Amino acid sequence: xxxxxxxxxxxxxxxxxxSRFENVQLVxxxxxxxxxxxxxxxxxxxxxxxxxxxxxxxxxxxxVSTLILFFLFFEKYAFYIFSSRxxxxxxxxxxxxxxxxxxxxxxxxxxxxxxxxxxxxxxxxLYVFDENFxxxxxxxxxxxxxxKEIRSILLTKTKITDQLxxxxxxxxxxxxxxxxxxxxxxxxxxxxxxxxxxxxxxxxISWLSLGLKQHPDLILVSFLLLLAxxxxxxxxxxxxxWNI
Amino acid sequence: xEPAALRLCRDIRNAIESQKSIKYGLQVFINRKLRDPFxxxxxxxxxxxxxxxxxxxxxxxxxxxxxxxxxxxLLLVIENGLAGHSxxxxxxxxxxxxQAICLADIAKHTATLPFRLQIPLLLFILPAILIIIxxxxxxxxxx
Numbered sequence: 001x002x003x004x005x006x007x008x009x010x011x012x013x014x015x016x017x018x019s020r021f022e023n024v025q026l027v028x029x030x031x032x033x034x035x036x037x038x039x040x041x042x043x044x045x046x047x048x049x050x051x052x053x054x055x056x057x058x059x060x061x062x063x064v065s066t067l068i069l070f071f072l073f074f075e076k077y078a079f080y081i082f083s084s085r086x087x088x089x090x091x092x093x094x095x096x097x098x099x100x101x102x103x104x105x106x107x108x109x110x111x112x113x114x115x116x117x118x119x120x121x122x123x124x125x126l127y128v129f130d131e132n133f134x135x136x137x138x139x140x141x142x143x144x145x146x147x148k149e150i151r152s153i154l155l156t157k158t159k160i161t162d163q164l165x166x167x168x169x170x171x172x173x174x175x176x177x178x179x180x181x182x183x184x185x186x187x188x189x190x191x192x193x194x195x196x197x198x199x200x201x202x203x204x205i206s207w208l209s210l211g212l213k214q215h216p217d218l219i220l221v222s223f224l225l226l227l228a229x230x231x232x233x234x235x236x237x238x239x240x241x242w243n244i
Numbered sequence: 245x246e247p248a249a250l251r252l253c254r255d256i257r258n259a260i261e262s263q264k265s266i267k268y269g270l271q272v273f274i275n276r277k278l279r280d281p282f283x284x285x286x287x288x289x290x291x292x293x294x295x296x297x298x299x300x301x302x303x304x305x306x307x308x309x310x311x312x313x314x315x316x317x318l319l320l321v322i323e324n325g326l327a328g329h330s331x332x333x334x335x336x337x338x339x340x341x342x343q344a345i346c347l348a349d350i351a352k353h354t355a356t357l358p359f360r361l362q363i364p365l366l367l368f369i370l371p372a373i374l375i376i377i378x379x380x381x382x383x384x385x386x387x
Binding site for chain 1: 245246247249250251254257258261262263264272312314315339342343345346347348349350351353354357358360361362363364365367368369370371372373375376377379380381383384
């Protein structure tokens with residue numbers, strides 16, 4: 001009975017995870033079916049290996065943690081893709097308008113050259129000429145703001161490319177800041193990871209050989225310092241102080 | 245992310261290029277509802293400039309002390325534009341100046357960032373590592 005319940009729960013959670021990925025276009029509907037067959041196969045085995053349920057529980061745990069991580073990091077990942085793609089999207093839009101296409105056609109051309117996931121992110125730009133644009137319920141606020149900006153430019157109908165270029169230069173400024181900061185954060189991130197690995201190793205040595213277990217207050221202080229350090233690294237320098 | 249003063253400059257240039265007034269550009273900027281000190285003070289400044297009384301003018305003049313030299317230059321150009329003078333060339337120059345200042349700010353920020361990021365490593369993570377190894381070791385030596 002237990003193995004049956006675990007397998008049913010496994011089927012449900014794997015379906016749920018795949019449907020989440022499918023909804024945001026990270027996995028194509030056709031591929032999702034194939035993945036479901038592959039990923040849910042181990043749950044059939046619960047009926048034959050009833051004494052090895054712990055392995056199936058761990059397997060289900062992977063799905064549950066994927067689901068939690070999905071909710072935690074999806075928007076950040078979408079923003080990362082959005083930030084790295086919007087400049088080239090705008091370049092394509094300017095190029096198409098300059099070469100004689102109407103803004104409507106240019107928007108459609110730009111949109112349909114995106115991947116499925118990028119289409120999910122940039123979907124609001126499809127509706128920039130829609131009268132009900134303000135009433136649309138956007139999935140991602142940053143993408144809606146981007147579309148709103150493009151809409152306000154395209155609706156002016158004069159010197160569109162100049163205005164788009166001006167908008168693009170503000171995006172390039174953002175990219176410049178992001179790219180330069182990211183390179184530094186990657187270097188420091190490696191240093192931080194090494195420090196954490198050294199911390200864990202020394203903690204284990206101290207626990208086993210130097211009697212660290214007799215000093216719970218020391219462990220607490222050390223752990224809090226470590227957390228403060230990690231928090232500091234993630235938060236220092238995220239914002240820039242402009243002189244203007 | 246973009247500094248508000250540069251944003252304002254672009255909104256006004258966009259308004260002028262799309263055959264609209266400077267007032268419209270200011271309104272577009274105000275509708276963005278930015279929360280930084282420049283934008284908040286600018287909203288107040290626009291309200292004071294809008295009312296054509298002498299008291300409001302002098303108060304608006306006093307308010308400009310809250311802005312830095314770059315922002316004040318931009319406000320001066322906007323004020324001239326509102327008075328009916330042609331300011332599109334000035335705005336173009338200011339925009340490119342602002343852009344250059346922003347790039348310099350980014351360069352300065354990224355030059356100092358590696359040093360600033362070492363601070364948590366040195367002040368927190370290193371002591372965290374040292375504490376767990378040195379204190380128990382000293383205790384053992386004392387025994």
